[in-house]
Amino acid sequence: MNILTSLSELRANLKYMSGSLGLVPTMGSLHEGHLSLVKAARMQNDNVAVSIFVNPIQFGPEEDLDIYPRNHDNDLDILQSEKVDIVWIPDVKEMYPDGYQTYVTVEKLSRYLEGARRPGHMRGVATIVTKLLIAFAPDRLYLGQKDAQQSCIIKRLVADLGFAIDVLICPTVRDIDGLALSSRNSRLNPDERKAAIVLYKSLSEAQTAFANGETDASRLRTLITDVIRIEKFAKLLYVSVSDINSLKELHYVSDRALCSIAVKIGSVVLIDNIVLEDS
Numbered sequence: 001m002n003i004l005t006s007l008s009e010l011r012a013n014l015k016y017m018s019g020s021l022g023l024v025p026t027m028g029s030l031h032e033g034h035l036s037l038v039k040a041a042r043m044q045n046d047n048v049a050v051s052i053f054v055n056p057i058q059f060g061p062e063e064d065l066d067i068y069p070r071n072h073d074n075d076l077d078i079l080q081s082e083k084v085d086i087v088w089i090p091d092v093k094e095m096y097p098d099g100y101q102t103y104v105t106v107e108k109l110s111r112y113l114e115g116a117r118r119p120g121h122m123r124g125v126a127t128i129v130t131k132l133l134i135a136f137a138p139d140r141l142y143l144g145q146k147d148a149q150q151s152c153i154i155k156r157l158v159a160d161l162g163f164a165i166d167v168l169i170c171p172t173v174r175d176i177d178g179l180a181l182s183s184r185n186s187r188l189n190p191d192e193r194k195a196a197i198v199l200y201k202s203l204s205e206a207q208t209a210f211a212n213g214e215t216d217a218s219r220l221r222t223l224i225t226d227v228i229r230i231e232k233f234a235k236l237l238y239v240s241v242s243d244i245n246s247l248k249e250l251h252y253v254s255d256r257a258l259c260s261i262a263v264k265i266g267s268v269v270l271i272d273n274i275v276l277e278d279s
């Protein structure tokens with residue numbers, strides 16, 4: 001496994017690579033969710049690359065950039081055992097040199113959900129992913145369904161900017177009690193960790209209601225809100241039942257909808273979603 005830091009080293013390495021390349025972009029602190037992406041990339045490509053970069057421009061001034069979990073040694077051990085070919089850990093100064101002023105904005109899709117809650121976040125994500133796609137020129141890009149809006153935005157930018165890349169969205173990986181895996185889960189204390197199952201519980205109840213014929217989006221939102229309200233450690237930041245492609249809020253769910261929530265548990269904000277779908 002080649003562990004690289006500079007862009008010139010990365011370019012030199014890629015020059016001699018033959019066969020297809022799958023890229024898994026990460027901010028490190030890897031868990032089973034990331035591993036599912038790496039494993040999918042390993043199965044479908046001759047070469048697998050992983051980037052580890054805690055991207056400062058996708059964090060707002062009041063957000064958790066400084067305390068975002070970082071664990072490079074453990075990450076590298078995991079990636080080594082998954083037979084990853086290249087790990088790129090670029091430096092902030094090389095990604096964003098002095099005077100940096102070039103950004104990518106996916107206009108409409110960035111206005112909702114996490115984009116509305118975290119001004120500038122989606123611009124930061126779109127910018128770094130564009131830079132990674134330019135640096136690696138991969139054949140396939142692997143993302144997780146847990147960050148549904150991010151995946152939607154990246155698919156849009158790949159189409160809009162004409163990157164010849166397949167974007168593959170892998171299912172959310174959950175703990176045994178249903179909590180979606182996230183690097184931020186490590187910041188929950190034991191009581192908060194127990195409380196955090198309320199995210200999946202509320203989404204599951206919405207899914208059951210939809211399966212039983214509830215198609216009124218506002219009733220589905222109320223159902224989720226009521227489940228979360230009962231948990232004393234939880235504060236609901238938003239609940240959304242939206243069109244899966246445009247992310248616009250729906251009045252009624254006809255065949256498919258994205259049901260997303262953001263919930264603050266203690267001081268940690270967690271997001272999760274499910275797709276409501278006619279079976």
Ligand code: PAF
Nearest residue numbers: 025026027055125128147
């Ligand atoms: O999902 C993440 O870990 C990040 O948003 C990404 C895609 C690596 C961009 O920094």
